[in-house]
Amino acid sequence: MSAGDFVQVHGLKQYFPVQKGLLVNRTVGYVKAVDGVSFGIPRGETLGLVGESGCGKSTTARSMLRLHEPTEGSVRIGETDVTRLNYRDLRSFRSRMQMIFQDSYSSLNPRHTVEYIVAEPLLIRGERPGANLQNRVQEMLQLVGMNPDHMKRFPHEFSGGQRQRIGIARALVLNPELIVCDEPISALDVAIQAQVVNLLSRLQDELGLTYLFIAHDLSMVRHISHRIAVMYLGKIMEIASYDELFEQPLHPYTQSLMSAVPITDPAIEKSRARIILEGDLPSPVQPPTGCVFSSRCPFATDLCRNSEPKPRDVGTGHSVACHHIDDRVVGPRITASREQIVNGLKDAAHHGPDRSFTYEPTQSNSSARSSFS
Amino acid sequence: MMRRRKTQGHTPHPPRSEPILSVKDLSVRFNTVDGVVHAVNSISFDLYRGETLGVVGESGSGKSVSMLSLLRLIPEPPGEITSGSAILRSGDESVDLISLSWKQMNRVRGRRVGFVFQDPLSSLNPLISVGKQIREIIERHNIARGSAAKRRSVDLLKQVGISDADNRYHSYPHEFSGGMRQRVMIAIAIACNPELVIADEPTTALDVTIQAQIIDLLMKLKREMGISVIWISHDLGVVAGIADRVMVMYGGTAVETGTAETVYRHPRHPYTVGLLGAIPKLHQDNKRLVNIKGTPPSVYSALRQCPFAPRCPWSFDLCTQQRPPLFALDGNAVSDSRHTSACWYDLEHNTRRTEGAV
Amino acid sequence: MRIDALDRQDLRRAPQRLARIVLRDKAGLFGLILFVLIVFLALAAPALSPHDPLQQNLRSSRQPPAWHEAGSMEHPLGTDNLGRDMLSRILVGTRVSLTVGFFGVLIASSIGLVFGMTAGYMGGRTDSAIMAVTNLVLSVPYLLLVVVVASVLGRSLLNVILIFGFTNAPLFVRVTRGEVLRIRTSGYVESAISIGASRHHIITRHILPNLIGPILTVATFEMSGMIFYEAGLGFLGLSVPPSIPSWGNMLAAGRQYIQFSPWIATFPGLAIVVTSLSMNLLGDWLRDVLDPRQRRSS
Structure with missing residues (x-):
């Protein structure tokens, strides 16, 4: 921040x-x-x-x-x-x-009709119903890609x-x-x-x-x-720019989340390394002592169970709450797991469908379809 | 724990005898006050021993209805199976599930075919302990009785990874978390050593880390027990990790089938292509995702055209005049692993098809 | 039931939907028609009555209905023990029943709405206090209350209405409170707060409109109940004075002649059953019609 x-x-x-x-x-x-x-x-x-x-x-x-x-x-x-x-x-x-x-x-x-739902914030601020308001609603519906003609309908019709x-x-x-x-x-x-x-x-x-x-x-x-x-469990474990986070997921929990994201490539999805966490999320009434993640973390030590790690800035706005990311004993294991997971994900990026189609309607039949979008 | 999922999709299957389940031309409709909903329109597939078939589609694609109707798990009425057969084979014995009486069906359900549903809380009886619910199915199908049945129930709880199984036997469903309840559901599904397990979105209601646990467990049990699995899911990623073969469904029809590797790497139906393009990849440039315009079709009318035609960028006049049959794409004669696509447009060669249907 | 396909693509317009519901629910339609007819009969009773319902004529007492061989078209439904025209009395009796039902429910639902909304919206101590009083009222046996009031204040229509109004209010308090609690924590109220809506706006635009359906449904059932109970009280001689023709009074009067002149008790009894039935059917129907999300429940 x-x-x-x-x-x-x-x-x-x-x-x-x-x-x-x-x-x-x-x-x-x-x-x-x-x-x-x-x-x-x-x-x-x-x-x-x-x-x-x-x-x-x-x-x-x-x-x-x-x-x-x-x-x-x-x-x-x-x-x-x-x-x-x-x-x-x-x-x-x-x-x-x-x-x-x-x-x-x-x-x-x-x-409420769609018209009222979209106009309600303005009505609350004292705007009067009328053509002006209706135009505004139509504008908004167009902006979000909806057909303004449908504004008299009810939500369940969509x-x-x-x-x-x-x-x-x-x-x-x-x-x-x-x-x-x-x-x-x-x-x-x-x-x-x-x-x-x-x-x-x-x-x-x-x-x-x-x-x-x-x-x-x-x-x-x-x-x-x-x-x-x-x-x-109520705390921020890691915060970083997206490049940074996906290249360098430092926190073991971030790593496990990344490894749990299913990848749409069978060969890679079946063979890549992943962290499968044991157990369930603990109760937020009685969170684990020390680091809240310590009860499920595959790398947790006594230090983790006894003292809460403070968020640390590791540069370029990347902040992590973990004791062990750079110590000599556990740190290398966390780093090794990170590399395996990131490599698995990077493989997937290179193995998409065999050709990327431009997924755009052709000129001849686009008009017929405009009513659907 | 750091681990890799055992690869099993690549191992070439031994010369396969007959499929354990052959579904032919299955159609299901619902007669509602608003008209007839054609939920499933003549789908066919085979499933072999130890194989996992992933059935993928959005809500309303008919993926659940088609699989559940095989075991008459859809409400009838309004549901109605209008055509088709589903031969379940084991050894020399084979039965057509569609023609079974209710009583005969009850001997198949839970015994030869197990189920795992999306919402374990509504599938488990809240007033009976989880152990008793497992024991009940064991006794109902005469697998074991009395204390032997109880021992088997405790073993099953251990097998699905519930620690302290002896005490947990007496717990009630509400005392379990969502992931634990799904484990109990799995224990019930495999309690009678079924040949087939149908898993209907078993991980959709779970968090990603718990989802990983459950997938891991189901695949481990499948390997150990040699069960065939039909895995119904809207999540292409989940299916990629577990399926040997994939069937993509849209508007109550199968639009593309093939081995997982082929369908994901060489998709040939515009819907599959769009769906794969709509899923972001973690390590890829932040470009715009594929927008499949519009919404899935209403299935209130019988299919006389390609259901995807109104949303398809490649559609031409034939698409709206005639429903496309499944076209064989790889010329592979081996019927179960061939790649098929129900599309009048040949994406690979950018030509329009008129013949060559399967 | 997990059929996704059924859950989407219902893009039909509201009037068509209404027509569809009306036509689908044949029983509800029947109830509606019956109810409208009954209200019409009550309003037009003086004009439709062939005789003065109070006029006695002992010479033609206990005359059977017209289709009986001893009956005549002058008294289509026969006469009672004092020779009064049954048809006219039943028509006028409709007014008593509907008056009790309508005003009883009006009082009960008004009390219920005010206190139920207060309890549900304020919560905390206010809620506890209102619910404590509500439970107290519920625990008073209403028949006892009726006897006491009737003996102290005398028998009158107003007393019956007031007693019904107050003793039935707790039900409305509970229904209203439950609904308000549900609506107050709903997504759309949270959404209204997030756009800066005032409490007044939330109550008038979000809570009240969503209360109308459940309240109206309960009201029809309650109204049918009150009509039923009014007749019961009349039968026991605790409702309106005998001079006013009410179905309960007529039923009571006919009781001793049931063996030889069964029509004196039968017709008011039938009137009560038909009215109750029409309202119960109407209540079911209203529940469907007033819910805009209502699609295919049957």
């Missing part, structure tokens, strides 16, 4: 009380969903936030946008510390930071990918600067995922948007992110 970053999150914590008791609720502990997360995003860039379910990535997003009240920490967007805004100011500030939700089934009110486009149109209508994308493609089919990711990339180029893009695996994040943060 540098001082000039557009988004600066510092020491963000989100604890949820665990309550027990029949008549009187006692707080018996805390789920440390987000436990001291810091990162920055320069204007116009995308930070990919990756981790498995339960690692706190979605909670981080919601705390940042104050959909949850953060327990501790600060979130600066531009010149504003979001955590200090009062209710009124927060409501008006929300136009500058928007969210795209994972579940487009539940995040669009089934009783496919998952189209509903996600509606969600994007709604998020964009206020001209926000920051958009938090909470697993916007996880529920979609592969071909539709690519459509949505391409759309988000294009919008970023055209509108200069800043994204926090959340995902549970590395493959799509790689495609849209400038920098990537890997999260595990």
Whole structure:
């Protein structure tokens, strides 16, 4: 994180009380969903936030946008510390930071038409219904590649990918600067995922948007992110630019995530080296002592189980929270595993389908198809 | 643990006798209030002993319906198998699954064919301990009884990698994590030494690191027990790592089939090409992904054209007039490993086809 | 059921969808028609009644219905023990039943909506307090309450309505609270917060519209229940005074003549059954129609 970053999150914590008791609720502990997360995003860039379910990535997003009240920490967007805004100011500030939700089934009110859904942010800001507003909605729908004629329809009349486009149109209508994308493609089919990711990339180029893009695996994040943060059990394990992260995944957890990304090449996928982690994600109510990853890390030592590693900057904005990446005993093993995994992945890059077709409609029949896209 | 998946896709199969499962011309439709949904349109395939067939497609492609209908696991009505046969062979004995009575089918399901579904939580009974659920299927199919059945259940739990199996036998499904529940499902699937396991998106609901565990486990068991596997998935990457042969489905039809190596390295159907191009590679330039325009087709009408034609950049008039048959691409006479594609356009030579169908 | 193909591509327009649902659910359509007819009969009762429902004529008492050999077209459904025209009394009785049902439900649902929404939206102590009172009201035996009120304040339509309104409110409180809790944590409310919506906006544009369906459905079932119970109270002599023709009163009066003049008790009984039935069918139908996501449930 540098001082000039557009988004600066510092020491963000989100604890949820665990309550027990029949008549009187006692707080018996805390789920440390987000436990001291810091990162920055320069204007116009995308930070990919990756981790498995339960690692706190979605909670981080919601705390940042104050959909949850953060327990501790600060979130600066531009010149504003979001955590200090009062209710009124927060409501008006929300136009500058928007969210795209994972579940487009539940995040669009089934009783509202597409027109109302996209216009609602403007209506809340006091704009009057009318031709002007309708034009704006049509513009937005066109921008996200939807047919504006369909704006009188209801969300359930659209496919998952189209509903996600509606969600994007709604998020964009206020001209926000920051958009938090909470697993916007996880529920979609592969071909539709690519459509949505391409759309988000294009919008970023055209509108200069800043994204926090959340995902549970590395493959799509790689495609849209400038920098990537890997999260595990409420903490950031590693953060680096995408080149750096894919060439030099230092943290054993990053390595295991990379080795778990399926590759679409049978020969390589069947033979490449991988780290298969044992066991499940530990409970965030009682995280392991020391390093939170120590209970599943194939390289863990007593040091890991006893003391928590602090994030260390290893140069060019690459920061890792691991004791052993450069010590003399365990370090070389981690490095060796890294090289095997990265080499496996690099092989795959050279062994795609035997020819790359330009996947564009031919001139003669493109008009017939325009109604489908 | 650092490990490499055992390679088994490349080992040339011994001269194969007969396939353990031959499906011919299977069609399934659903009669709904909105009309007839043609979910599966005459698909055919063979599966050999110890082989893994990957069935790939997007939601709505008919991949699950086709495989589940083989064992009559689709609701009937509204579902209806309108044509086809599915011969399950073992030794000299062979039965046509489609013509079996409900009672005969119950002796096949769980005994000769095991299942692993996407959502183990809804497939397991929440009120019965996991051990008892395994034991139940062992006793139902007369594999073992009483304490022998219990011992076998504990062994199965160990075999699927559940530590402390003796105590875990008494646990209930909600006490397990998603990955552990899927292990229990696998134990149930292999409890009666089946010849075939149908895995319907078994890792889709799991995190990537847990997914790796489950794939590893299933493939290990398959090798050890010589089971044939039909693996249904929307994830081309997952299938690449495990399948010997692949069948790509779209709009209720098989659009491309072949060995995994051929289909992934030399895709010949525009849909397969697009799908592979839509998946980002970790180490490749950040260029735009292939955009397959539009959305998958509605299957409310009987197929009289190529289902992919409306989205296909190469489609021409014939594509919308006649449904393409499967064309043999490599001239390979060995029927089970040949590469076929259901497309009127020959991508390899950039020509239009009119004949040469299989 | 895992049939992805069924889940997509439903791009039909809303009016067609409505027509489809209406036509599909034949029972619901029947209920709707029946209900409209009953409401019409209640409204037009004075005009349609061939006789004054209160006029006694002892000379023609206990005259059987028209299709009976001793009956006449002058009294199509016969007369009661005091010679009053059955058809006219049943028509006018519709008004009592519907009045009790309608206003009873109106009171109960209004109370339920206000307190249920407060409990669901505020949560915490407010919620606990409201739910405690709700459970308390539920635990009072309503028949006892009716007897007490009837003996203290006398028998009147208003008292019956008020008692039904208050004793049935807890159900509405619970349904409303449950729905509000569900909607409040739904994705679209979170989405509304994220675009800067005020509490007022969220309640009026997101929570209330989504409450109407479930509340209306419960209301029809409750209304049918109240009509049923009003008749029961009338039968026990605890509802409206005997001077007002209500189905319950008529049923009670006919009881002693059931052996020789069965029509006196049968017709009001039938009226109660048909009205209840129409509302239950209507309730099922409403549940389908009011859900825009409703597709193929059958």
